[in-house]
Amino acid sequence: MARSIHDLTTPALLIDTTAFEANLAAMDAVLPGEALRPHVKATKSTALARHLAAGGHHGFCAATPREIEGLVAAGLTDDLLLANETLDTARLGALADRANITVAVDSDETIAAASTGGVRSVLIDVNVGLPRCGCDPADAPRLGEAARSAGLEVRGVMGYEGHLMMVADRTERVERTAEAMNLLLAAAAEVGGDVVSGGGTGTFDVNTHCTEIQAGSYALMDTDYAKLDLPFSKALSVLATVVSVSAKGWIIADAGLKAFGMDHGNPSWDDGEVFFCSDEHITLLPNTFESWRVGDRVRLWSAHVDPTVARHERFQLVNGDQVVDTWEIDLRHW
Template sequence: MAPYSDLPTPALVLSLEVLERNLATMATARPGAALRPHVKAHKCTGIARHQVRAGHRSFTCATPLEVVGMARAGVGDDLLLANESVDPRRLAAMAAAERETGVMVTVAVDSNTTVDMAAAAGLRHVLIDVNVGLPRCGCAPDDARSLAERAVAAGLIVRGVMGYEGHLMTVPEADKPGKVEACMSLLVDAFDSLVDVAGEECRIISAGGTGTYHVFGGDDPVMSRINEVQAGSYALMDSSYGAQPLPFEQALYVVGTVISTTAGERSSWAVIDVGLKSLGMDHGNPHIDGASVWFCSDEHTTFSMNDGSLPTIGDRVSVRPAHIDPTIAMHTDIHVVPRWGENVTEVWPVDLRHW
């Protein structure tokens, strides 16, 4: 295996030690089925296998390919597409994966069309996706019951409801519990409105992410009803979540190589071969420890060291992406090191890319 210093860059490098620590921290807070890890954050069955070892068997997916890939790889036994699909071929591919592997597949539905298409494709299980405040997918809470009725009439099993409060992941900690609870009361009411229609297999109230996993539970009559959390970023982290008081560490960096340096009279800077095409930038600039990032362009990041030093051409630099999910989706492989600074011992393909 290539030592860390020989990797062709830009390259994703993962510390197994940090990954395991993040997984253990989350599994302690939300053991087993209390967490439905979201694979969209890493798109890698190699990482999902470690989440299974940490005690989770149910997973959240964002694309049909993630569902099919997880099922065919035999990772987990209960897969949720927490997203709407109206592509008959992809819906049929998920139904075939369920039939052929025995893994349970559930899809989110939020309209008559998505209910009808799930049934027509041969899928068997759905969650009613409820809009809890993020203007994205999800039906109006008042429509949840009629969608459940339509699903049951179409022969589908309604396993419960989901609602993603994505707009609250980074609100200040002091405001978070109250704001999340207001959203979750919509979800819990929606569940209560349809449970008699859906029958005894209707038990799931699914929500949350890395920024909110810790506010559920306790004695609160609403928050104690959320019985699974869909966090994904916690496994690898990024600089956006890293700025919050969360107990997870950066487990994955994009490693680059210094390709140019300029020692100016008034300022000095260095350039690495990591740019917009290897970093998700929708959450802003990436972070380099001990340095200030000036800007990123297609294949470059320009930065200066805070202590005024200048790296040497050929040096390796570890870049913390601002948003892990789109970063991972740009790469084909994750290079695994047992601990930071050690040589690569394994390469895990990012095998759940695309749709």
């Protein structure tokens, strides 16, 4: 039987099922099946991943060995990509007989770690402009040969244009994505293999250069991505309870810094402004102060979905004010 959100202990992480399903449909209209490799770093839930698999997406992307281990334990083993470099490869090699696992490498050291750890397949990670991982494009062919010499299958290349995800102007986003992907495609031509993996929610429909797109935030969304011209709406919110009402015109609810990823700024609120957050509280300036009482509930929108999800233990799926299901967030930690 459905419960009311008013019965939940707060702070609680909510998924609006109507917005969520609309987001999945919008993505599937552009990237059906294997064209999308959903990135579980955003959602961190095997229940949510199973829902995507039922919709035709059987390859998943992960950021940590823990996420790979959880996907394998859940039986989602068809095609898993650890899209990060790691030296903790023995954990992945231990799963090699149970799942098809590919690991990103960008150096002789990460190639050696993959080989000695029992990993069987790799992608050469090429830096396409983001100041993070990835080899120099000119070094990709050599690394491809080094990986093959180490006994690894080189399935292709990957490159993440993360520095372009939030480019506001669509024309500029198209042009700069093409420039970044030209670096990746040139490397792919030299490295070989069938896979050219990249992209994300911000470039999912302008990156037409990859064989697969690594998007994750689209399913739940946040206020940062909502600023772009994307066909997705905010499905994720944090439910909080008003615990104090000040005569000075503000209200205080029980969701603070520990309930949100704050690296992209404060959460937002439809019924007023967010004044500031402290460890366990959020101070709100309501548009209409007189109507608020202790015990009232507020829904708050996160500015960055990934670290917000990682702070909670479960999703409450809601239709209006009714809780219709609960999904554990079981891929947290490392």
